[in-house]
Amino acid sequence: xxxxxxxxxxxxxxxxxxxxxxxxxxxxxxxxxxxxxxxxxxxxxxxxxxxxxxxxxxxxxxxxxxxxxxxxxxxxxxxxxxxxxxxx
Amino acid sequence: xxxxxxxxxxxxxxxxxxxxxxxxxxxxxxxxxxxxxxxxxxxxxxxxxxxxxxxxxxxxxxxxxxxxxxxxxxxxxxxxxxxxxxxxxxxxxxxxxxxxxxxxxxxxxxxxxxxxxxxxxxxxxxxxxxxxxxxxxxxxxxxxxxxxxxxxxxxxxxxxxxxxxxxxxxxxxxxxxxxxxxxxxxxxxxxxxxxxxxxxxxxxxxxxxxxxxxxxxxxxxxxxxxxxxxxxxxxxxxxxxxxxxxxxxxxxxxxxxxxxxxxxxxxxxxxxxxxxxxxxxxxxxxxxxxxxxxxxxxxxxxxxxxxxxxxxxxxxxxxxxxxxxxxxxxxxxxxxxxxxxxxxxxxxxxxxxxxxxxxxxxxxxxxxxxxxxxxxxxxxxxxxxxxxxxxxxxxxxxxxxxxxxxxx
Numbered sequence: 345x346x347x348x349x350x351x352x353x354x355x356x357x358x359x360x361x362x363x364x365x366x367x368x369x370x371x372x373x374x375x376x377x378x379x380x381x382x383x384x385x386x387x388x389x390x391x392x393x394x395x396x397x398x399x400x401x402x403x404x405x406x407x408x409x410x411x412x413x414x415x416x417x418x419x420x421x422x423x424x425x426x427x428x429x430x431x432x
Numbered sequence: 433x434x435x436x437x438x439x440x441x442x443x444x445x446x447x448x449x450x451x452x453x454x455x456x457x458x459x460x461x462x463x464x465x466x467x468x469x470x471x472x473x474x475x476x477x478x479x480x481x482x483x484x485x486x487x488x489x490x491x492x493x494x495x496x497x498x499x500x501x502x503x504x505x506x507x508x509x510x511x512x513x514x515x516x517x518x519x520x521x522x523x524x525x526x527x528x529x530x531x532x533x534x535x536x537x538x539x540x541x542x543x544x545x546x547x548x549x550x551x552x553x554x555x556x557x558x559x560x561x562x563x564x565x566x567x568x569x570x571x572x573x574x575x576x577x578x579x580x581x582x583x584x585x586x587x588x589x590x591x592x593x594x595x596x597x598x599x600x601x602x603x604x605x606x607x608x609x610x611x612x613x614x615x616x617x618x619x620x621x622x623x624x625x626x627x628x629x630x631x632x633x634x635x636x637x638x639x640x641x642x643x644x645x646x647x648x649x650x651x652x653x654x655x656x657x658x659x660x661x662x663x664x665x666x667x668x669x670x671x672x673x674x675x676x677x678x679x680x681x682x683x684x685x686x687x688x689x690x691x692x693x694x695x696x697x698x699x700x701x702x703x704x705x706x707x708x709x710x711x712x713x714x715x716x717x718x719x720x721x722x723x724x725x726x727x728x729x730x731x732x733x734x735x736x737x738x739x740x741x742x743x744x745x746x747x748x749x750x751x752x753x754x755x756x757x758x759x760x761x762x763x764x765x766x767x768x769x770x771x772x773x774x775x776x777x778x779x780x781x782x783x784x785x786x787x788x789x790x791x792x793x794x795x796x797x798x799x800x801x802x803x804x805x806x807x808x809x810x811x812x813x814x815x816x817x818x819x820x821x822x823x824x825x826x827x828x829x830x831x832x833x834x835x836x837x838x839x840x
Binding site for chain 1 (some may be wrong): 461466
């Protein structure tokens with residue numbers, strides 16, 4: 345999916361990858377909160393797993409008592425006890 | 433802040449169930465519908481959504497095959513119609529609002545600061561006379577005139593500032609710290625210094641004028657001590673004319689002063705019986721509200737304590753609460769014992785002596801005795817004192833004297 349050419353181009357111009365490549369941007373604060381930007385949608389949402397679809401990959405948050413504080417087109421916030429973040 | 437905004441615009445808690453709630457959420461976010469506090473319980477999703485966005489949900493729900501149910505409603509759009517249904521509540525609200533606005537056209541409190549010599553009672557009386565009182569309309573208040581009036585009435589006030597802050601009239605004054613000097617009128621004519629008492633001159637320093645007595649001389653009351661008319665002589669030692677000056681000198685006179693004070697044997701003293709009765713009251717402005725009560729005792733005095741709750745003071749509401757304590761007493765006639773009489777009379781004489789000392793009088797010798805005389809104690813004090821004397825007496829212009837002097 346990734347085009348090496350485009351990546352080289354973005355790299356050489358030192359452009360932010362989340363904007364140009366549509367890469368997922370995850371900000372974690374401890375294991376309690378996570379802010380996610382640049383996603384396409386939710387694939388699965390339970391108290392233990394939240395699976396999100398990005399442009400190039402999927403990201404899976406696993407933990408307990410997970411909940412979505414807010415959810416918009418731009419970004420979302422997950423809170424709860426996050427045990428792992430996996431990219432699929 | 434965001435919470436308040438959301439509350440103002442109204443939001444709902446909805447429950448989404450069905451085939452694919454995740455897809456429902458994705459579609460929502462694609463259409464810029466904000467969802468928050470999304471929780472999952474037993475296969476159903478609960479979330480908050482703004483009222484406006486809720487109306488856009490129908491096509492999404494149909495598309496995703498989910499069912500949306502409203503759990504709770506929050507915010508003003510739901511609260512207001514509910515309140516409007518309660519007619520009396522609305523009426524009360526509007527009346528309260530009206531009253532609030534109406535009452536803001538009046539002065540509800542007068543605050544005075546910076547007064548030391550002028551007591552608040554005196555100032556209140558003055559304000560009453562000037563037509564300024566609690567409860568007067570703001571538009572009747574002329575602050576400029578009031579400030580001028582304050583300065584004119586109270587001479588010791590050097591600066592005033594009155595201003596309205598809300599419904600409170602704040603008056604600030606500055607008093608003159610220095611004593612007010614009565615202006616000494618400059619007179620054209622001169623003046624003599626005249627003795628006030630009989631006695632012997634002990635010392636004399638003349639600054640202005642012609643001394644007429646010498647040290648050691650005994651003078652009588654009314655004797656001219658220093659004359660304010662200075663003769664100007666011709667070559668032949670005759671008086672040409674007089675120059676009139678204000679005689680000025682420090683003269684100490686040795687003389688005797690007597691002081692007598694009387695004290696009747698008996699006096700009436702309040703003796704409290706210890707029986708008191710308390711009455712509470714509420715005061716609005718000048719109107720007092722209290723429970724009706726008959727005359728508590730035959731003879732009594734009353735102590736009033738009142739205070740204004742902080743809350744009312746802050747809001748400038750003229751409400752005071754207080755307590756009146758009526759204390760019963762009996763008039764009992766007492767006779768002074770010798771010791772009591774002595775100490776009371778001595779006190780009197782001490783205050784007299786202190787007042788003398790304040791005037792610069794030195795006491796050289798004193799002789800005090802206490803006697804009884806016709807139902808009273810009499811204290812007689814004879815004091816040998818050294819006292820500064822000399823009162824100014826204007827010279828009656830002896831016009832012809834000057835004229836004749838020059839004629840010769």
